[in-house]
Amino acid sequence: MAALRSPRTLRQLLTGVAIATIALVLGSAPAAPPPRIVPSADAPVIPGHALHGMSDEDMARWVRDYFASHPMRGERSMDVAVDTFIANGNFRFDLDGNDTTAIDTAYIEQGQTLLFKWEAGTHTLKSGDGPNLPGPDGTLFDQPLDATHLEFAFRFDSVGVFPFYCSPHFFFGMQGMVVVRAPAGLRAYQGHCPHQGALLAEGEVEGRALVCRNHRWRFDLESGRRLGGTECLATHPVIETDGQLVVEVRETRAQGAA
Ligand code: FES
Numbered sequence: 001m002a003a004l005r006s007p008r009t010l011r012q013l014l015t016g017v018a019i020a021t022i023a024l025v026l027g028s029a030p031a032a033p034p035p036r037i038v039p040s041a042d043a044p045v046i047p048g049h050a051l052h053g054m055s056d057e058d059m060a061r062w063v064r065d066y067f068a069s070h071p072m073r074g075e076r077s078m079d080v081a082v083d084t085f086i087a088n089g090n091f092r093f094d095l096d097g098n099d100t101t102a103i104d105t106a107y108i109e110q111g112q113t114l115l116f117k118w119e120a121g122t123h124t125l126k127s128g129d130g131p132n133l134p135g136p137d138g139t140l141f142d143q144p145l146d147a148t149h150l151e152f153a154f155r156f157d158s159v160g161v162f163p164f165y166c167s168p169h170f171f172f173g174m175q176g177m178v179v180v181r182a183p184a185g186l187r188a189y190q191g192h193c194p195h196q197g198a199l200l201a202e203g204e205v206e207g208r209a210l211v212c213r214n215h216r217w218r219f220d221l222e223s224g225r226r227l228g229g230t231e232c233l234a235t236h237p238v239i240e241t242d243g244q245l246v247v248e249v250r251e252t253r254a255q256g257a258a
């Protein structure tokens with residue numbers, strides 16, 4: 001049994017056993033280098049930015065300049081949000097009302113909307129693992145979150161684990177995480193396709209099916225059974241207790257492996 005505390009560890013482990021509902025980890029395209037923040041020499045330094053010597057004005061200018069050369073990404077959802085992350089003055093995307101939580105995590109169902117709300121400071125909201133980490137950053141959304149961009153709502157239509165962060169404050173740990181489950185709940189399946197062993201974690205979730213990327217075998221998300229075939233994926237029990245996911249990884253054999 002493996003008890004998982006950090007979402008990042010969780011993702012690594014779950015990817016290892018190819019979780020159907022968490023199989024779609026964000027690719028492996030190289031991340032952009034961290035944004036370079038250059039403080040202006042005469043700017044008054046406010047305590048909140050003491051670590052990188054930027055004033056609020058500098059920060060606002062940095063974000064304006066950034067979005068002048070990068071498109072804002074992400075379609076705004078009009079649905080009612082099921083939960084709200086607050087971008088606050090302590091460099092947190094806060095969900096639980098406690099700034100000491102390192103990375104707040106929202107657990108939602110596929111198709112649900114989350115609200116990201118500005119409270120203080122000048123921030124951005126960018127999907128991805130963060131500068132210098134694997135993952136195609138900004139593909140889902142990349143938006144300003146500041147005194148003139150007060151909120152952004154996004155609907156998560158894909159199942160998976162979606163980290164996000166504030167570009168200028170990533171190095172202060174301003175990050176968050178969204179775990180999107182299929183309505184069927186969490187499932188952990190064997191990592192390799194019973195056909196020719198492709199990594200199922202690199203497959204796609206289409207509707208109620210996990211689809212292998214190689215020859216498009218389709219497996220029912222709920223049962224692991226191959227649609228239109230007799231094969232069935234080996235499952236690993238997943239239990240959720242106190243906000244932790246526990247996956248029991250056993251030696252298992254796929255049924256009907258070719
Ligand atoms: S390896 Fe998965 S369908 Fe062929």
Ligand SMILES: [Cu+2]
Pocket residue numbers: 091121122123124166167168169174
């Ligand atoms: Cu920020």
